[in-house]
Amino acid sequence: MDEIKNPFSPGAGSPPPELVGRSSILRQTEILLGRTLNRRPEKSMLLTGLRGVGKTVLLNEMERLAQQHGYHTISIEAHENKSLGASLAPYLRRLFFELNRLAGTGDKVKRGLIALRNFIGTIRINYGDLGLDLDPLPGVADSGDLENDLPELFQALSEAAMEKQSAVAILIDEIQYFKEKELSALIMAMHRIQQKQSPIVLLGAGLPILPGLAGDSKSYAERLFSFPDVGALSQEDVARALQEPARREGAVFANDALDKIYELTHGYPYFLQEWGYQAWKQAQTENITLDVINRATEKVIERLDQNFFRVRFDRLTPGEKRFLRTMAELRSERMRAGEIAHALGVTVNKIGPTRAHLMKKGMIYSPSYGELAFTVPLFGDFMLRTVPKEH
Template identity: 35%
Template sequence: MEPALNPYSPGSGLQPPFLAGREGEIEAFDLLLARTKLQYQGRGMILGGLRGVGKTVLLNKLRGMARHHEWLEVKLEARPGAAGSIDNRKTLARELQVAARRFTTSSYAGEKFKQMLRTLTSFSLSLGAQGISLGVEADLTRAGTGQIEIDLRDLTEDLARAMRTLRRGFVIFIDEMQDLDNELLSALVTAQHHAGQEELPFYVVGAGLPNLPSRLAEARSYAERLFDYRVIGTLEAKEAIDSFQIPAGRAGQEYSPEALEVLLNVSGRYPYFIQEFGSAMWEAAQESPFTDVDAEIASKIGLQRLDSGFFPSRWDRATPRERQYLTAMAQDGEDGSSSSSVATRLGTAVQNLGPTRAQLIGKGLIFSPDHGRVAFTVPGMSAYIERQHFAD
């Protein structure tokens, strides 16, 4: 097919041509927007899932909805590590300053808006994020202690109070939320809790790896009841079929049922893989309807592409020692391994592997779904490792 017309979009955070299977989350967020308008409380949302399932594109979709309703909204992509934690705070302050600028005009002359800008200015000062003037003096008695938990609570309170007068809300979208440091994570949970008690329309909507809910619960035990937790994963068969068919259909092309069958299997109905194999199908097909023979060729092209991009971009980040660890894990397949069985396979004690395990978690290659367990962050990683092993 004509390469320039290829409708699929394999990549990171690239809006898919057809966003399948996320109606539940979209409806839940729509409800939050509607309830806020009626001055009812709602809950923030946490989207948890493996790499490449579509968390970022869903978060962006929800963000678009908040924008459409003219909420005060900011998005932060959390960065890990010590440098990341300073950066995350500054980015938050800066993004808030940018977002709040539209409330500096004379249409928002009320006292609550003035206070919102004064508190935000103070918050930014205390985080060392100056530069964008909101045209008011800082109120140093609000959000100016230098203690993020208190400051964030003051800040979200004053911002949400102002937004409530407009029957709109204030939302912080956070991608890669598992990478936030404990202090900021706890502060956000506390602020969310406080807003609920004060009946203020402030919400955190976060996306991250499947261990994010447990990270939140560790930060504050009440986090469990604070958010609407959603697992973002593989698509249902019907949704996966739509993801393949609808974009092709819009370009006037179609799949034979046999071709679809092949691609449903090889993609495992994972959103990223669907885009990769759909794109390969477009390249392989000579005419429409696409045949199963074309689909077999597309499977090979797609797999080769994953094996030369998606998987090695992770594998190559691991040291030899870490690769041994990953290889030992691969025997258990997709469901993850217990740390102790990995240790047994490597002929050593669990404690000796602690640093390797921590480094792999730090690099985002594995995560701990439960106490004493580890799993790959990427679907299909164990099969990739086995394939490689076989090739060696």
């Protein structure tokens, strides 16, 4: 079929042609945005889920909804080697200048910019590069203690937004990469905002370890945030996600073809796009049959192994690869740490450092005490294909 008309789009954060199975989360987002505008307390939202379930796509849709409601937005992605302050500063600068252009009198925006200038000075960023040639205001967001300074900076931002009769949505992807003290400061900042019923919401996303990290950081995190689980799609939603875009382009999936894709992908949205994309390329007519899916599967596995899985695999040490290969051999969604240690021929204490490094890299997580699981769906199958079994 015509490849230009292929409706499927595999890629990190690429919007699917049909966003299905997420209506409850989007409705919850609209309630949060509406209540915050009306100065009614509501929990901010931190999405959690495995790799490839569409968290980034949802965040992008949530940002669009916020903008529709009149919010000013900033959107960042956390990184292992970049601090929270360094990530936020340039976007907050832009936001303050956006607020400054709005109609209205008062000095809250200028005070906010001065607070940002003070804050930047404490995290060793060259504020001259950000165009903040302002005299400091001693005592505001300048202590050097992030847990003190970030709440003060957010408070200054909320006052500037209120003065301009506006609201702010801060969107952060991959939140689990922030250090414990950074996450604690972010939670404290949002705690102050909620206490004062200020017009700022936090919309974030991270791996399934995020609720635990937040709770360990501040015990009140569960009362401050909701943690919607972004999981795999149902078989019905999988059919809709594939069939409706295809029909708009004059093609149709056979029912057994849809069943096979669901079986192969387990309903994970990223993989649906891969199978849909390759099935379209393999189909000779507008009828996408089971035979087409079987031919496409070889291409999909090849692409996943070379790209989606490989970029994560290449970050691993030999010891980490052996650990994950052993997990894969157990062929279970969840594995006991003791089982892994036994298979490796060592004690549970011995695997502790490797387990910690893999969790920090976002490769595994603990769904419950003493259990481990892959954060990347189907990664175990990849390890079995890629890493030779040790004898």
